[in-house]
Amino acid sequence: MKLEKNSVFLLQGDSITDFYRTEPPINAQWHLLGRGYPQYVEALLDSRYPERHIRVINRGVSGDTSKTLKARWQADTFEPRPDWVSILIGINDVWRQFDLPMEPELHVSPADYRRNLEELIETTLPKVKGLVLMAPFYMEPNRDDAMRRMTEQYAAIVRELAQKYQTVFVGLQAEFDRYFQFYNTNAMSWDRVHPNHVGAMIIARALLDAIGFDWNHVPGAED
Amino acid sequence: MKLEKNSVFLLQGDSITDFYRTEPPINAQWHLLGRGYPQYVEALLDSRYPERHIRVINRGVSGDTSKTLKARWQADTFEPRPDWVSILIGINDVWRQFDLPMEPELHVSPADYRRNLEELIETTLPKVKGLVLMAPFYMEPNRDDAMRRMTEQYAAIVRELAQKYQTVFVGLQAEFDRYFQFYNTNAMSWDRVHPNHVGAMIIARALLDAIGFDWNHVPGAED
């Protein structure tokens, strides 16, 4: 498993990452991570690999596009000195073109998306041990849907940049498509953008698989 | 994995099971299961075995002892016609003897605990395909602590009844003890009774392991 002992793992993104992390917490350590996939990532890491003492930090902000994420990158990402950073951004870059088509100030074009991401990557790579790029996904099973097609276009940019910069890459669309062989999209999400707890587990699983997580690791055992 | 296609799996217990399940939900399907281990159980089952279409139901009630659980058993357990039922009860039977020592009306003795459990088991076995008995645990690493010793006494009763009635048994104390080799109990719980999300994952993992869950199962694959 790639995260070494005492690593700090910081997760960046939009509402899918944020998922109510600023809500009044129920108890002291529980909800600092929100209720989305970051919580699952820490619960899985810490229950399987407690000997690693990994710290997971959620810095997602609801509504973010790659443009607004870029604006807060310096302040929000490097202060806790992460060893690893993951980024899941882009669905709002796309969505605003479909749900608020007449508010162009909120749209982010593919070219800008690529440029924003490259800036994030280049700023980050020199400061961390590892970077994970997660591609945006849309829980629309119809492959001809315009918004799905556009989302796949943005996801392809992520994949391409991951190769160019040799970072870890996580493609999520295929994971969700597999699930939709058994369930309608409505069973996971009403708006096809925000996954429920099952979807959060799918994201956590894909992310952990990408960094070499062993699902049968015995706590305290040699790797 | 023991749960067959279209199974209904009902989880009974106290606040560790309940975990805010009646709080206003954030979205429609997400929080009906609360924020404790039942949510993790469903997220893991459904993301790994979507082809099974398993329905998980949380019926935990905060503050319950085996005595109050018995009083609501008929009304709360059988109406949704579960195929499998799990029970995690007993820590309040013990705790009240320590935190409210002068309110004996709230205490449940080992003998009463055994009697209550047996009644639950005998009422339930004829109506279900499988029953899981989970033993209470106390996140106190000191094995000489009086409340830990008493909790282990109650846990032993559960183990004994599981053998007598040939049900699935889940012992949790050892799972938590292993974790406390790496972390202080305060990192998981301030009151040593309510686990955080990592503890919820430990419970979910132990429960799923006990019913044959394969952590590397590919969704849709033959078992």
Add this chain to the structure above:
Amino acid sequence: MKLEKNSVFLLQGDSITDFYRTEPPINAQWHLLGRGYPQYVEALLDSRYPERHIRVINRGVSGDTSKTLKARWQADTFEPRPDWVSILIGINDVWRQFDLPMEPELHVSPADYRRNLEELIETTLPKVKGLVLMAPFYMEPNRDDAMRRMTEQYAAIVRELAQKYQTVFVGLQAEFDRYFQFYNTNAMSWDRVHPNHVGAMIIARALLDAIGFDWNHVPGAED
């Protein structure tokens, strides 16, 4: 225009009709009709045909299926002695089969849907001057989508019953499909079930067209 002077026109349905009608009203006469299409129906009727003095009553209840609507029909529909009644029901009968597939107690089959509707119609026809049956719709532009196909199946039942009982019929799917030639579904609805204010106007327009509303009628003029 078919509604005669002093007519009472009662609109029945689910959340699309209800649309927050029980929320604390802003002022005395304004919000008794909620914020959905019923408000638009009254605003259009009363601003174009004030000389008719038509009373519009909203009795929609969020979450209703044809089954729960039937259960409250006697109590909720006839007490204000309506002259005309409209019904828009069915999307929840369908939706629950997709978003809560493992809770069959919430599903309504096509056969039951037909039976429920027929009972409503037969109970109502003897007591009113006119009945309007509105067909459920789903704001999914993909005609191959499973939930859209099922919704169309339920809509066809409504159309058939409207013919059988010679009531006014309002088909809404085509109206929305026309709109989606120009906008993505996300611009009107995130869940593809609840239309925004533009969709409410589309419903109001279709309903009023079906009862002979003249958009250029001058208030007070002879028809």
Add this chain to the structure above:
Amino acid sequence: MKLEKNSVFLLQGDSITDFYRTEPPINAQWHLLGRGYPQYVEALLDSRYPERHIRVINRGVSGDTSKTLKARWQADTFEPRPDWVSILIGINDVWRQFDLPMEPELHVSPADYRRNLEELIETTLPKVKGLVLMAPFYMEPNRDDAMRRMTEQYAAIVRELAQKYQTVFVGLQAEFDRYFQFYNTNAMSWDRVHPNHVGAMIIARALLDAIGFDWNHVPGAED
């Protein structure tokens, strides 16, 4: 219809325009326009002319007089680069002289009203394709009422300025007077200043008529 494809139409005014637009929205796209006539304007434009892709923006502020509107004009009007602007202001300039007669700091005289409006018009005309001036109205059917007479004096100023600057003009008093042939003013408004939903539709209709809206336009058809 005068609004061309992709036009931005910005509506300025007081509480009649504002109508709770800053209240927590019910869903994402629905209530950004408040619950008054601006919502009706967009719903009618977008349901009849979706091919035009017109963006409607509500910038009304409750309590505004022409004096306070002038103070926020630059900041509040031009930033979204409107193609068309409408203004409905003046009833508070009048009302404060009647309901708070001993607070002269809140009154706006006819001369100041004219001066304020002219400044708004002259600042705006060079920057937009069209300007609509709507005259204030008072839902008092008694033509001898002092406040109605004063309101008509302010409305006459608007009409005069519309002619002088060759803008579109919308007179609303006659529209409401026609309605009051059939209903008492109390049926529309308790304070005779804030119209209910029927009055909002009357305003929307008059505004749309003034810019050539065709009520029978078929979505997507050639004009």
Add this chain to the structure above:
Amino acid sequence: MKLEKNSVFLLQGDSITDFYRTEPPINAQWHLLGRGYPQYVEALLDSRYPERHIRVINRGVSGDTSKTLKARWQADTFEPRPDWVSILIGINDVWRQFDLPMEPELHVSPADYRRNLEELIETTLPKVKGLVLMAPFYMEPNRDDAMRRMTEQYAAIVRELAQKYQTVFVGLQAEFDRYFQFYNTNAMSWDRVHPNHVGAMIIARALLDAIGFDWNHVPGAED
């Protein structure tokens, strides 16, 4: 002054009497009387005639018509054994005919108004030392207004019944008309139904004048 030592004086009516009497009180004795004219009546009686020890009770209920007042008369009026009772009812009997014209179930005709009042009077007279009938009023200075004319018709019924049953009578319309020689109606009320604190004082003054209150009475002096 007609109220003898230790008298209980109970004031009945609608929202003009009620005026928030059930709102959380600020301190113990202060707000049991609401914030309308009943508070002024007690403050004036008790500050001028403390030696009389008169108890004032407010039993107004917002929204009441003579019909709903009659329904609660027995339960709400006689239990505290009043010596004197005053009644101010009727404006809602009239108002509903104008603001909710199509909801006839809320209207009370002149004949029903007379019948309701007579029943109240006949039930009450045998049980009290004095009865005060206050006539409804409408703060509309235009004497030709339809709702004012109807209110005056109802007020005439009160006057007539006061003569028939020889009770104290208080006519309020003239008192308000005198005030409107100096102020516009908007300065006292936006809806022309609910008076502000100046109007409450006008009502209190007229009521106290009718029962022989001496404005220059010295506390403790012989009458």
Add this chain to the structure above:
Amino acid sequence: MKLEKNSVFLLQGDSITDFYRTEPPINAQWHLLGRGYPQYVEALLDSRYPERHIRVINRGVSGDTSKTLKARWQADTFEPRPDWVSILIGINDVWRQFDLPMEPELHVSPADYRRNLEELIETTLPKVKGLVLMAPFYMEPNRDDAMRRMTEQYAAIVRELAQKYQTVFVGLQAEFDRYFQFYNTNAMSWDRVHPNHVGAMIIARALLDAIGFDWNHVPGAED
């Protein structure tokens, strides 16, 4: 009556004057004056002398002593350009010496009280037509009580300054003492500092008597 037509009358003081004036108002003109004696002053002035068009302004602030009042005097008193000003201050200067005896920073000595008042008076006299000094009072009927004796000492300072500067003076202690011949102090106040509505009327009456108010003045009549 000393207040001329169109006078502005500003009332300054502590919580007895303030009396919840900043609470959310019930309706637009009603509660800007709070619920204490200022409201009664306006209601009496305006219902008896509407032809004078007098504006009453409440600027009391709960908790004020003469020291804190002095600190906000310039900003809070002169901006609305009052013709007459009244001041009721001092009970907190005294009370803090009894209820918070060990917090000397909150106490105001008689010498400081006199100095503070003189500064207020000298700053104000040149700017107004009339000044009313009201003396603090304590609703303790026992004349030997230490706090009552101290309050009387402070009241004597007010009386003395009123004579020195030839302002209107209002002594309230005697008015309340007269009331307590008939009622226990508990019937008016639990803390003996804050009067209820009857006490507010006693203050309003004494204040109005001091400026020549005629209780039998007929609205609109020559004086």
Add this chain to the structure above:
Amino acid sequence: MKLEKNSVFLLQGDSITDFYRTEPPINAQWHLLGRGYPQYVEALLDSRYPERHIRVINRGVSGDTSKTLKARWQADTFEPRPDWVSILIGINDVWRQFDLPMEPELHVSPADYRRNLEELIETTLPKVKGLVLMAPFYMEPNRDDAMRRMTEQYAAIVRELAQKYQTVFVGLQAEFDRYFQFYNTNAMSWDRVHPNHVGAMIIARALLDAIGFDWNHVPGAED
């Protein structure tokens, strides 16, 4: 110390005993006793005599008089099977005669007070090991004050009944009078009825002294 090991000590009374005991508790064991003298009684008993394991129960109800206390005595006192009971009641029996003099239905005469108390005592004595009667007090230092004199009359009845029935008696007036040699009554209470935390300690001390509490007892030591 008279309370034996494992005793249950139940404290009955009005708001002085209740003191917010039903407010949402801050944590589990802390506030079940409210914030008045009962909390102090338990804190002192349990910190000095932990070896006795005494359970303290607060059953005070705000607003109670001896009359309303009697009405709930059976239900509220005996169910937890107390060994010792204390009663502090009567100040409301007196207070209502002074603060609500015209509401005789709320007053309790000395004769009724005696009768009510005797009934409580006779019902209770056979069921308990010890009974403590605490006399009401009024924090008015003026011994000629009417309400103080009446309170002392009621206190004398308590003393007399304590002698007649040979119960423990606690007189509190003298304790408070001693305090008022050093502080004004306002430093302890604004209404002279509800003591602050210092007064709560005075009550707790007097009560504990009366049952033989040793302030220098060492926890665990032989008595």
Add this chain to the structure above:
Amino acid sequence: MKLEKNSVFLLQGDSITDFYRTEPPINAQWHLLGRGYPQYVEALLDSRYPERHIRVINRGVSGDTSKTLKARWQADTFEPRPDWVSILIGINDVWRQFDLPMEPELHVSPADYRRNLEELIETTLPKVKGLVLMAPFYMEPNRDDAMRRMTEQYAAIVRELAQKYQTVFVGLQAEFDRYFQFYNTNAMSWDRVHPNHVGAMIIARALLDAIGFDWNHVPGAED
């Protein structure tokens, strides 16, 4: 007793001292001290030694470590000019190392703890008559527990500094250990850090004993 007449005694610390002192107070003088041991200290001092007129001030802040306490020391401690100061700090310095082990920015090492305390002491001694150093404690009866051992290490530093600087010292661990001979730790605290009211009394008692408090002192008597 060491506190002289008119002394100001200021208590500094973390949440154990703070204990909700900023919560909305129930009445004016009662809750300025919070609900923890400071309230008990004042209640005991003032009820036994009212002739001393001692002022107790609570300045505890929840969550404080010696590091954050140091940062606010100047602003929070000296402004009310205390004669005596007590400090109870350190449990959070320890606890964060156990409950948030991976957030080192929140930890305070023994060396830093000593340094912080010395700075507080040296800054304070020249300005006060007396200083009380209270040692942190952990309500864990198991002497081998890691967090208890570390707490004792920090407590030893306090004891050592008290000797070095010749201040009053209060050791609390032994007091609590004595209590736990009779009760389980759960009866006093769920998290073993925050004591309930019995624990607050134990702290108050130890603090008062350390400054020579006589539990049998008669108010007003010579010492």
